[in-house]
Amino acid sequence: MASKKHKDVEYAVEDGGGKERIFKTFDEAASFALGMAISRGESDLDVLIYSTWGAKFYGGDDAVQQYKEDPEASVFERFEIRVNNAGRIS
Helix, strand or coil, X not given: CCCCCCCCEEEEEECCCCCEEEECCHHHHHHHHHHHHHHHCEEXXXXXXXXXXXXXXXXXXXXXXHHHHCCCCCCCEEEEEECCCCCCCC
């Protein structure tokens, strides 16, 4: 599912300059978020869902139930990505 698209599901990552970049697949967003985390130490990847069909696509019946509990939530799910540079390892 990570590389599949649905019209009612988007993935948002802040670009480091205060602007939000929107991606249609989780893979694209995760790759960008990892790059941001490497350069800044951390990054968030937000999952945005706009319908019950989008929730079903994203996470099945459990996601639909969560979506119905709060359909007005601005972020359905957030992944916090942190990178710790451990330096050279001998």
